[in-house]
Amino acid sequence: MPKTDVSGLTQLGAATELPASPEAAVLEKVPAGHAGTRYVVRFTAPEFTSLCPMTGQPDFAHIVIDYIPRDWLVESKSLKLFLHSFRNHGAFHEDCSIHIAKRLVELLDPEWLRIGAYWYPRGGIPIDVFWQTGAAPEGVWIPDQGVSTYRGRG
Template sequence: MTKTDVSNLSQLGRNVGLPQSPEEAVLEKVPSGHKGADFVVRFTAPEFTSLCPMTGQPDFAHIVIDYVPDGWLVESKSLKLYLHSFRNHGAFHEDCTLDIGRRLVDLLAPKWLRIGAYWYPRGGIPIDVFWQTGAPPEGVWVPDQGVAPYRGRG
């Protein structure tokens, strides 16, 4: 059984406050105990919240992040705190989505990453934003993100 080295983590197992902004948030990584094996890691944040930069009104999204590690895993508590730091952050849907994806790529240098952000309608229009680093490695099973497109009352 592989044991993960958590000796360099500053948040896991500690009482830490919520970062006030995504820039202030500390994302942490741990070494993968399965380097060389291609597998998909999925994080789902069905209650993601940010603020409209124009009106200050809350925006809500269901975010799904899939990645194939290449030596590093994102530590889940740090990811949770990072995602929660957007609650007081004003940014457009596209900016939030790509900032999250790119920050994870910068931290982890994964073999592949994709993010799907399924934003709930405000003003009558849902905006869904999708980004990925390229094609997934051959032979990796990448399941559908499982979020139905917005249908309204239809």
């Protein structure tokens, strides 16, 4: 079994303060120990929060990120801190969702990545945001994200 090189990490195993903003957050990566093997990595953030840029009120989402790595994996503590950095950040749902995905693509250069951001209603309208880098590759099992669209009392 390959040993993961963690020598370049600055946050894992250390006390780390919450970044002041998504731009200030440091996303870190580690070498993928199974480069050349196609598999899906999933991160689920069921309690994601950000702020409405107009009212300052909190917005809540259930976010699911799936990716097929090439040479790199995102280090999970740095991802957690990055996602938490949105708690005091004002941006529309679409901007938050796409920003998260594009930062990961920039960091990792994955074979494929998708994000499903299932936002809870504000003003009576839920907004779900979906984005992926391209068509899902054939021959790789990519499970359904398993998050139902908002149904209210229906």
